[in-house]
Amino acid sequence: MAVYSPLVTTKGTISTLMTIKAKFFATLRESLNIEQVDVNSDEVANVTDVWRVATAGEPMPDHVLCSVNLEHMPADTVVKDGDEIAFFPPVTGG
Amino acid sequence: MSVHIFPDPFVPADILSAHESSLTAGSFGATASFVGTMRDFNEGDDVTSMTLEHYPEMTAKQLQQIIERSIQDFDIQDALIAHRVGQINPGEPIVLTAVWSAHRAAAFDACRFLMEALKSEAPFWKKETLSDNSQRWVEKNTPGYSD
Numbered sequence: 001m002a003v004y005s006p007l008v009t010t011k012g013t014i015s016t017l018m019t020i021k022a023k024f025f026a027t028l029r030e031s032l033n034i035e036q037v038d039v040n041s042d043e044v045a046n047v048t049d050v051w052r053v054a055t056a057g058e059p060m061p062d063h064v065l066c067s068v069n070l071e072h073m074p075a076d077t078v079v080k081d082g083d084e085i086a087f088f089p090p091v092t093g094g
Numbered sequence: 095m096s097v098h099i100f101p102d103p104f105v106p107a108d109i110l111s112a113h114e115s116s117l118t119a120g121s122f123g124a125t126a127s128f129v130g131t132m133r134d135f136n137e138g139d140d141v142t143s144m145t146l147e148h149y150p151e152m153t154a155k156q157l158q159q160i161i162e163r164s165i166q167d168f169d170i171q172d173a174l175i176a177h178r179v180g181q182i183n184p185g186e187p188i189v190l191t192a193v194w195s196a197h198r199a200a201a202f203d204a205c206r207f208l209m210e211a212l213k214s215e216a217p218f219w220k221k222e223t224l225s226d227n228s229q230r231w232v233e234k235n236t237p238g239y240s241d
Contacts, residue, residue: 025149026219093189
């Protein structure tokens with residue numbers, strides 16, 4: 001299972017800049033076998049792009065919900081350096 | 095207002111009592127509360143336990159925002175949400191919502207609002223273990239209204 005690790009640049013130095021954190025929960029975490037990965041923010045413009053890069057191109061199921069910095073947001077939301085994006089199925093608490 | 099996330103079993107009456115003791119006696123005339131408890135059955139199957147996963151930082155933020163909306167939108171004094179996470183056994187409380195107000199109408203309405211809002215917005219996910227030890231994710235909530 002993938003877990004968080006700092007990005008390593010082409011110069012071999014560890015960088016925590018220019019990254020977007022992507023998290024996966026519940027059925028998505030299990031089916032994709034990804035818990036958390038960092039995505040280079042240069043490669044993505046919106047939440048859908050983060051999914052594409054983080055999952056290496058897996059199609060996004062219709063029911064997937066997204067959050068940006070702990071708020072529910074649509075998949076076309078623009079993202080920026082330092083954002084935390086999460087993907088999860090419909091919630092079933094209470 | 096307060097939000098509680100419990101990784102272990104909690105006693106709703108104790109949470110209610112502790113919170114109410116922080117309010118000014120005589121300043122409210124109605125208390126409405128709802129407790130959701132784990133069943134040992136679902137969709138025709140025997141359920142032996144359940145694991146509640148959540149997104150901790152977002153859960154705390156969303157529940158706090160739901161309480162703030164209830165205080166803004168209803169004529170109430172205070173509100174509380176408590177929720178279990180982790181492994182839960184049948185008969186154990188899963189969720190507690192409670193509201194204090196001057197009169198019953200706002201208390202009932204706001205308490206219902208808290209439950210319906212958290213059911214649709216707070217990032218919790220239930221995974222059931224059945225009597226044959228198989229597991230399955232709960233895919234949707236039951237309707238909140240009977241009609």
